[in-house]
Amino acid sequence: MSVLVDENTRVVVQGITGGEGKFHTEQMMDYGTNVVAGAVPGRGGQEVAGVPVYDTVHEAAREEDANASVVFVPPAFAGDAVFEALDSPVDLVVAITEGIPTQDMSRVYRRLQETDTHLVGPNCPGVITPGVAKLGILPGNIFSEGDVGLVSRSGTLTYQVVDNLTERGIGQTTAIGIGGDPIIGTDFIGALEQFEADTDTEAVVMCGEIGGEDEEEAARYISQYMDTPVVGFIAGRTAPPGKRMGHAGAIVSGSGTGTAESKINALEDASVPVGDTPEEVADYVEDII
Structure with a gap:
C-alpha cells in the first residue's frame, strides 16, 4: 500500500505552460505518473506534452476526473493557485513553489481548515510512491x-x-x-x-x-x-x-x-x-x- 499517492492518482499541473511546469510535467510522466491535465488561466485549449490545458483547476478536474494538483506557479501568484485548488474537487494539492508570501499562506491555511483536502508544501519536493507515481521534483x-x-x-x-x-x-x-x-x-x-x-x-x-x-x-x-x-x-x-x-x-x-x-x-x-x-x-x- 501507500499514502496520499497511488495508481489511482490523476494529476492536474497548475502552471504547466511555464518552464518549470513543463519540464517537471514531462519528468513526472516519464516516471509513470498519470498527468491528465494542466491548468493555466487564459491558456485553455492548448496542449503541453500531449496534456490538455484548461483555464481552471475546477474545469480540469471535471473534464479529466483529476483528483490531485501540483503547483508550479511563481510565488506572487502561487497562493491564489493553491486557494483555487482547495476550492476544486481535488483531494490532494502539492505546492512546490518556494517563496510564497507568509500573508498569502496565512489566508490559504485558514481556508484549508475548512476543507478535507490534503495540502503538501509549499516549498517542498513533493510526494512519491516508488514505482507508481511522483508529484513534484523528487x-x-x-x-x-x-x-x-x-x-x-x-x-x-x-x-x-x-x-x-x-x-x-x-x-x-x-x-x-x-x-x-x-x-x-x-x-x-x-x-x-x-x-x-x-x-x-x-x-x-x-x-x-x-x-x-x-x-x-x-x-x-x-x-x-x-x-x-x-x-x-x-x-x-x-x-x-x-x-x-x-x-x-x-x-x-x-x-x-x-x-x-x-x-x-x-x-x-x-x-x-x-x-x-x-x-x-x-x-x-x-x-x-
Missing part, C-alpha cells in the same frame, strides 16, 4: 519499492536518507517532503497519521531540522499514538541561535525549544532512536526491519 531513480515511510522538512536530506536506504536494499512505501516554510499544509503529525494507518508501512523515518516545535509535538504524538516504529534525524546541530539555516522555518529563537538538542531529547524520550548521520539512520532502520 529524483525518482533513487527510490525503491518497500515498506519504510519517510517524512522530511528538507528535500536534500530526503534524497540523502533515501539513497542510503536504497543502497541497503530497504525500499519505501511513500516519501513525503512537507517543506520548511513557517506555514505549511501537512505537518509531521499529519504525515505520521497517514503512515500509522498504512498496514504495509513497517517503519517510518522522520527527518527534521532546527526551528519551531513541530518535531517536539511529533514526538509527543509518537509516544501516545504510534505503534509503528520511528527513526529520527535532526539537521542543524551546529547552528548558532538566531541564525536561519536554509529554510524560513529553520531559526532558533533562544527560548529553549526549537534547538537540535531539544528535538533530539524529545524524540529519544519517545523511544525514537535519532541518527547522528543519514547513514546511521539507515543502520537503525535496518535493525528494526
Whole structure:
C-alpha cells in the first residue's frame, strides 16, 4: 500500500505552460505518473506534452476526473493557485513553489481548515510512491519499492536518507517532503497519521531540522499514538541561535525549544532512536526491519 499517492492518482499541473511546469510535467510522466491535465488561466485549449490545458483547476478536474494538483506557479501568484485548488474537487494539492508570501499562506491555511483536502508544501519536493507515481521534483531513480515511510522538512536530506536506504536494499512505501516554510499544509503529525494507518508501512523515518516545535509535538504524538516504529534525524546541530539555516522555518529563537538538542531529547524520550548521520539512520532502520 501507500499514502496520499497511488495508481489511482490523476494529476492536474497548475502552471504547466511555464518552464518549470513543463519540464517537471514531462519528468513526472516519464516516471509513470498519470498527468491528465494542466491548468493555466487564459491558456485553455492548448496542449503541453500531449496534456490538455484548461483555464481552471475546477474545469480540469471535471473534464479529466483529476483528483490531485501540483503547483508550479511563481510565488506572487502561487497562493491564489493553491486557494483555487482547495476550492476544486481535488483531494490532494502539492505546492512546490518556494517563496510564497507568509500573508498569502496565512489566508490559504485558514481556508484549508475548512476543507478535507490534503495540502503538501509549499516549498517542498513533493510526494512519491516508488514505482507508481511522483508529484513534484523528487529524483525518482533513487527510490525503491518497500515498506519504510519517510517524512522530511528538507528535500536534500530526503534524497540523502533515501539513497542510503536504497543502497541497503530497504525500499519505501511513500516519501513525503512537507517543506520548511513557517506555514505549511501537512505537518509531521499529519504525515505520521497517514503512515500509522498504512498496514504495509513497517517503519517510518522522520527527518527534521532546527526551528519551531513541530518535531517536539511529533514526538509527543509518537509516544501516545504510534505503534509503528520511528527513526529520527535532526539537521542543524551546529547552528548558532538566531541564525536561519536554509529554510524560513529553520531559526532558533533562544527560548529553549526549537534547538537540535531539544528535538533530539524529545524524540529519544519517545523511544525514537535519532541518527547522528543519514547513514546511521539507515543502520537503525535496518535493525528494526
